[in-house]
Amino acid sequence: MQVKFDNQVKEWQKRKRVKDILEAFGLNREEVIVVRDDTLLTENDWVEVDDKVEIWRVVSGGAPGD
């Protein structure tokens, strides 16, 4: 499986839970969404060996009119 986050890519040869993947990247679940194709994954979902997954950071520093 391949997991992309910002400029980092991590690969695992075994299926893994999203929760453990976030932990491996040191991420807070409140600050990301986990995307596989056109769906989102919850922390309990499994990522399979053939999957490609992307983690999107959702915390932003600026807002319109801030």
Next chain:
Amino acid sequence: MKCRKCGEKAAIKLYQHNLPLCREHFCEFIEERVKKAIHDFAMFEKEEKILVVISGGKDSLALSYILNKLGYDVSLLYIDLGIDEYSDNSRVFCEEFARKFALSLKIISLKEEWGKGIRGFCRQTYKSVCSLCGMVKRYYFNKVAYEEEFDVVATGHNLDDMVSALLSNILGWRTSYLVKQLPLLPEEGKLKKKAKPLIYLTERETAAYAFLSGISFLREECPYSRDASFLRMKHLLNEIEMSSPGTKFSFYRGFLENLHLFRKNEDKVELKDCLLCGFPSLFEICSFCKTFRKEEAKNAGKI
């Protein structure tokens, strides 16, 4: 994990509500939260003209999409600050969004209006990009709203934006600033009312909503946001939220309930009309004109 409402596979779990939801029920839930915010704070009505300030990011585009879906009269405003590639990319996302949903979009470009981007004015005024950015955006959205007879300006500020600003102001005991973190600021002379309909939603929720609704949004951050101090506040609050879900919301609700404690510290200032542009200002010449019409301001003997 199954959707609490229909038993289908959940697309997301909302920890604050201990609620797993599928795509359909999540989107429905988010739209209900926006409706509730509009209703709770009497933000606006269906017949009012709403100007939504957009940046191409998840929050402002999700807000525009939801208001349009709920049947509000929405127009969009994008202010192009000329921050290199970042502004070019933001503009593309705004234009694509407006085209896709057939919404009217007005673009104001600093380079087109004043011959240079925001950084050019920073050098000239010795101010930081972020402090000029906020001032410029406020100036233009107030001006457009007034001149084009909008009833309200809506921005995509979410719960995380509100609580991080709140925490930062409380840590510095800048109590007179706290009232700016209200969901609705009333109309005052030429300044139209300002509404923040996403205040009940976290950033994760607006991002998930935009993604699941098929909205393409800019994920790249403004290059200056890395230094924005309130990002640190957001991380701190999310650490707490992770161990005590619901903390951000109860912090904000507590602020609204205890507003009377801070109201007495509110600075009551008399605004005058700027001598050069006629817009409300604390001084004879407003900050915008001092920066962008420096020569005229000098000739008027005001700087």
